[in-house]
Amino acid sequence: MKQITIIKHIFLLFFVIISQLVDSQKLGIPDLEYFNRRQYEAGTQNWKINESNSDLMYFANNDGLLEYDGVNWRLHKDMGDIIIRSVRCIDEKIYVGGYNEFGYFRYDSLHHLSYMSLSGLPQLKSIGNVWTITQWDNKVVFQSELMLCIYENDELQEIIPAKERFISVFLVNGMLLVQDISQGLLEVRGKNAYPLPGGQIFSGMNVSTVMAIADDKIVIGTMKNGLYLWDLQAIQPWNVEVAPQLQAANIFCGTTYADDYLVFGTIQQGVLIADKQGKLVLQVDKDKGLINNTVLSLFVDKEGSIWCGLDNGIGRINLKSGISFINGYYDLGTGYVMDFYEGSYYFGTNQGLFRISQKDFYNPLKGRSHFKKVPGADGQVWSLYKDENGILCGHNLGVLRVRNGRAETITPSSVNGVWKFIQIEDNPGLMLAGTYDGFILLENIEGNWKFVCKVDGFVESSRFAEWDENGNLWVSHGDRGIFQLTFSDDYKSVDKVKEYAFSNFPSNKMGLVSKINGRLVFIGKDAYYRINADGIVGKEDSYDAFFQAGHYPEKLIEDRFGNIWFFMNNNTGVLRRLEDGTYKKIEFPFVPLKQKLVSSFESIFVSNSNNVFFGIEDGFAHYYVLDNTNFRLPFKVHLRSFKGVGDSIGYVLHQSTNKDTRQLVIPEYPFKKNAFTISYAATFFQDKDVEYATDLVGPDAQHTSWSTQSFVQYTKLKEGDYSFTIRARNRYGVEALPLTFKFKIHPPWHRHIYAKIIYLILILITAGFVAFIFNRRIEISRQKEKLKQRQHYKAKEEQLTNEALRAEKEMIRMRNEKLRNEMLFKEKELANSTMNIIQKNEFLASVKEQLKRIKTLKDSSEIAHKLDLLIKKINKDLDSESHWEVFELHLEQVHEDFLKRLKSKHPELSSREQKLCAYIRMGMSSKEIAVIMNVSYRAVENNRYRLRQNLGIESGENLSRYINSI
Numbered sequence: 001m002k003q004i005t006i007i008k009h010i011f012l013l014f015f016v017i018i019s020q021l022v023d024s025q026k027l028g029i030p031d032l033e034y035f036n037r038r039q040y041e042a043g044t045q046n047w048k049i050n051e052s053n054s055d056l057m058y059f060a061n062n063d064g065l066l067e068y069d070g071v072n073w074r075l076h077k078d079m080g081d082i083i084i085r086s087v088r089c090i091d092e093k094i095y096v097g098g099y100n101e102f103g104y105f106r107y108d109s110l111h112h113l114s115y116m117s118l119s120g121l122p123q124l125k126s127i128g129n130v131w132t133i134t135q136w137d138n139k140v141v142f143q144s145e146l147m148l149c150i151y152e153n154d155e156l157q158e159i160i161p162a163k164e165r166f167i168s169v170f171l172v173n174g175m176l177l178v179q180d181i182s183q184g185l186l187e188v189r190g191k192n193a194y195p196l197p198g199g200q201i202f203s204g205m206n207v208s209t210v211m212a213i214a215d216d217k218i219v220i221g222t223m224k225n226g227l228y229l230w231d232l233q234a235i236q237p238w239n240v241e242v243a244p245q246l247q248a249a250n251i252f253c254g255t256t257y258a259d260d261y262l263v264f265g266t267i268q269q270g271v272l273i274a275d276k277q278g279k280l281v282l283q284v285d286k287d288k289g290l291i292n293n294t295v296l297s298l299f300v301d302k303e304g305s306i307w308c309g310l311d312n313g314i315g316r317i318n319l320k321s322g323i324s325f326i327n328g329y330y331d332l333g334t335g336y337v338m339d340f341y342e343g344s345y346y347f348g349t350n351q352g353l354f355r356i357s358q359k360d361f362y363n364p365l366k367g368r369s370h371f372k373k374v375p376g377a378d379g380q381v382w383s384l385y386k387d388e389n390g391i392l393c394g395h396n397l398g399v400l401r402v403r404n405g406r407a408e409t410i411t412p413s414s415v416n417g418v419w420k421f422i423q424i425e426d427n428p429g430l431m432l433a434g435t436y437d438g439f440i441l442l443e444n445i446e447g448n449w450k451f452v453c454k455v456d457g458f459v460e461s462s463r464f465a466e467w468d469e470n471g472n473l474w475v476s477h478g479d480r481g482i483f484q485l486t487f488s489d490d491y492k493s494v495d496k497v498k499e500y501a502f503s504n505f506p507s508n509k510m511g512l513v514s515k516i517n518g519r520l521v522f523i524g525k526d527a528y529y530r531i532n533a534d535g536i537v538g539k540e541d542s543y544d545a546f547f548q549a550g551h552y553p554e555k556l557i558e559d560r561f562g563n564i565w566f567f568m569n570n571n572t573g574v575l576r577r578l579e580d581g582t583y584k585k586i587e588f589p590f591v592p593l594k595q596k597l598v599s600s601f602e603s604i605f606v607s608n609s610n611n612v613f614f615g616i617e618d619g620f621a622h623y624y625v626l627d628n629t630n631f632r633l634p635f636k637v638h639l640r641s642f643k644g645v646g647d648s649i650g651y652v653l654h655q656s657t658n659k660d661t662r663q664l665v666i667p668e669y670p671f672k673k674n675a676f677t678i679s680y681a682a683t684f685f686q687d688k689d690v691e692y693a694t695d696l697v698g699p700d701a702q703h704t705s706w707s708t709q710s711f712v713q714y715t716k717l718k719e720g721d722y723s724f725t726i727r728a729r730n731r732y733g734v735e736a737l738p739l740t741f742k743f744k745i746h747p748p749w750h751r752h753i754y755a756k757i758i759y760l761i762l763i764l765i766t767a768g769f770v771a772f773i774f775n776r777r778i779e780i781s782r783q784k785e786k787l788k789q790r791q792h793y794k795a796k797e798e799q800l801t802n803e804a805l806r807a808e809k810e811m812i813r814m815r816n817e818k819l820r821n822e823m824l825f826k827e828k829e830l831a832n833s834t835m836n837i838i839q840k841n842e843f844l845a846s847v848k849e850q851l852k853r854i855k856t857l858k859d860s861s862e863i864a865h866k867l868d869l870l871i872k873k874i875n876k877d878l879d880s881e882s883h884w885e886v887f888e889l890h891l892e893q894v895h896e897d898f899l900k901r902l903k904s905k906h907p908e909l910s911s912r913e914q915k916l917c918a919y920i921r922m923g924m925s926s927k928e929i930a931v932i933m934n935v936s937y938r939a940v941e942n943n944r945y946r947l948r949q950n951l952g953i954e955s956g957e958n959l960s961r962y963i964n965s966i
Helices: 002-021 243-249 588-593 753-856 860-878 881-894 898-905 911-921 926-933 937-951 959-964
Strands: 029-035 046-051 057-061 064-068 073-076 084-090 093-098 101-107 113-117 130-136 139-144 147-152 155-161 166-172 175-180 184-189 192-195 207-214 217-222 227-230 235-237 251-257 261-266 271-275 280-284 295-300 306-310 313-318 323-327 335-341 344-349 352-357 381-387 390-395 398-403 406-409 418-423 430-435 438-445 448-454 464-467 473-477 481-487 494-500 510-516 519-524 528-531 537-540 555-558 564-568 571-577 583-586 604-608 611-616 619-624 637-644 651-653 675-682 691-697 702-707 711-715 720-729 739-745
Touching (some): 029 280, 046 130, 046 306, 057 093, 064 084, 084 139, 093 130, 101 130, 130 166, 147 166, 243 261, 243 271, 261 295, 323 588, 335 381, 335 604, 335 619, 344 381, 398 448, 418 464, 430 464, 464 510, 510 555, 583 588, 588 619, 651 739, 675 691, 898 911, 911 937, 911 959, 937 959
Parallel strands (some): 046 084, 046 295, 207 251, 381 418
Antiparallel strands (some): 029 313, 057 064, 057 084, 084 093, 139 147, 147 155, 175 184, 217 227, 251 261, 261 271, 271 280, 295 306, 335 344, 335 611, 344 352, 381 390, 430 438, 481 494, 510 519, 519 528, 564 571, 571 583, 604 611, 611 619, 637 651, 637 675, 691 702, 691 720, 720 739
16 A cells, blocks of 8 residues: 555656656647638738838738738729739838739828839730739749749849749748749849759649748648758658648748747648747647638737738737736636646536546647546536545535545535634544535545545534644635634534624725635725734734725635735736745736636636636636746827818828838918817737727817727817827736827918908998097988987976975974874873873872771771772772873884784783883883883793793893893
8 A cells, every 4th residue: 555655756756857857838729810802801811921110010912012000901903903812011012913913012201001013014014913022132023834034123133934834933041042933942143043052843732831940950831741940951851740630731832920939820630839949838729719620821010929811711810928828729618627637638518527637638630539527526516635645626516525526425415515624733534625515524544535525513614724833723614704613523513613804904895714824814895905813803914015995805825835926906926936935926817817807706727837727708728837938018099080071091100110100291271170089099909908098289289098998089179279188008017109190270261360351341440430420410310419418407397496485384284293292192092191180180099088987987807808908909000001002002102013923923922021111111010011011020030931931031141131132
């Protein structure tokens, strides 16, 4: 048993070493982009591809010259209805060739692309198809089947006729090579083509490509006869690994890539890429997303992408990216987990568990048949666990044991889905598994994991769990919070559960629990947190230098190399651990994974320091480290069309590499054409989400913020001089140099300078005429006004006299009326006083008689009784309502409607309180009021206090002033 274990360890170590020694390569399919004829609106076939100094892509298409700016396609048919077979961008010219026609396109002073023919000479009338255009020693060489035409400064220098038929021409290591079907491979020197030593071997063949792999080693690819190697001494077959397959695939074209790889376009098998030793490293064909297997042309652009001119469409292979995809064609399903065990890779998906041998996995020609589904493991796979005894699979149906290429369930049907396996550090013979509703316990018995029981005391979903240094298990739950679990000694039950709700954390929203550098980290919305042994929540600030507040990753995973992988906004990145223990944040290489990861179920498998795998929505993604990749390459932004109303052709302005971008003509527009449609594009072909921002500077300034919209419209701008600036940035944050286009809007005719001069003259003439008329009318008006003033003065004088008489008469009437009213008042006052005296006299006479009777009484008790009655009668008389009515009458005459206003404003006042208000209004003191109301002074003060409360008068406010204001 011990020997078997040692052998397994040696076997495992062997595969680890082999995997480290394997050169980094794409184990999946690189990111592909395909354009069909409905998108670019031209012919199906694209014979040659090239890139201009402005980074625009050009394609020799069946329907004409096809141009692509990263956003839109344009077809130029200035050559007429001929098939363009070749294109080559040299300096600012775009040379093209077709049947009996060749020349170049060039942007004029208005940046309009126009065509100039170079094939008008009589000796060039029947040149045939021009298949290749190349630059050689400052000369431009046009190759057709009948001849080579060599131009310099647009002048024909030489014509080298074919011995029978030229198949192709190649420029390699400074040598211009041409193949003649009967003579074989020739070298052009001066005015002639001379046989190459050993080149006769290619007589009757079709040489498709010639590529240098060293200064003295050149690979020659033929369509049907395979590969040859020329060491400048002799030519012999190149019997390398890729040669037989290329011979069967029929090479049609080829190019080198980054001085490291040879790229072959074939008729039968798409694109094949080999290293300089002839080892196949990648194949991209129709099954793997190329749409068409016949590749007519290849070109590597400045970004490192490989463009493929297909027999039906155009393809772009993003070979520069370190990301490739094991998806689509391989039909694995959604990727959730991956691992390596005993020479095979295992892939857990929503469709089951798949296995592939390491040899097959590293085979560039692997197909979907190489991925074998493990029988018995159909359905959702969540996790994998491996040890020296085999593999356990966390499955929707429970725990599966993978043995001898099959999977069997080792848990009862009562066990719900298993999220993950959790090793018990102090007891390696036991293991927990987190399920949909708590934990189960597994035990290793003689090398086989057996189900023991369901762990009691905890029933929450346990997808994320980590041990702390005290042997407690921390479980994070997306809805409930975080739990600290303490297990029994046998791990069959949870003895203690301590819950930390989200409200315990300042962020009030928690994510997952992770173990980083041996410490538990809890991921919050705005920060990371940790909980110490006393249960106190503290902020973990170790990562603040890498993330902004409010933009923290939702998940952290530490790999075995100490790198910390983070996931946020459906993308990933890594804090790469350096030799000194610090971290370097890396994000750019993983941009192609954005929006492809499985949201909330992100997974990562680090095979070795060079190869990392991610689960994605349609399989898996492979990342291999590229230390020399520059993600901050500059790119250009172009004004593709600036059109005003009625413009059939818009102005174009391109940024160029060889010279400064200058606008030679500043267009001017009449005001009636004051409506503009402006389109622009950035030649960054890796990213369709390039963002643009524009600034319009002038009398009617406007600004647009960053967006993916590649056009803008303006209407009804004010007249004046304008400059329109375009800015662009790609997904790596690189901004292109801004491009500025100037234009001018003339004012409308009624605001033109000549119109303003005419306006001024008319105003002066009108002002003089108006002044004359005005002065004339003023004089007439002055005379009329004098006469009118005399008449008005006379009428006014009579009016004042009459008004004075009427006023005096009215005053006399009012004075008499006042005297009459005063007389009536005095008469009423006299009558009331008289009646009051009479009443008082009668009352006093009555009191006098009663006192006389009391005087005659002998009995003291009766005297006292009579006196009490007399006193009550006096009090009644003092408080007589009739006295109040008289007083009220006089009060209303002096203070008109006071009591009415008082009752209207304060209807809740009693009669006694109304009397008190009246006495106060008359200016009586509290002492006088006490006498007249026949009460004590103290009672009056209390009544005043209650009155203040009923009237709602605040402390400090004067009561008399308030009553007088009513």
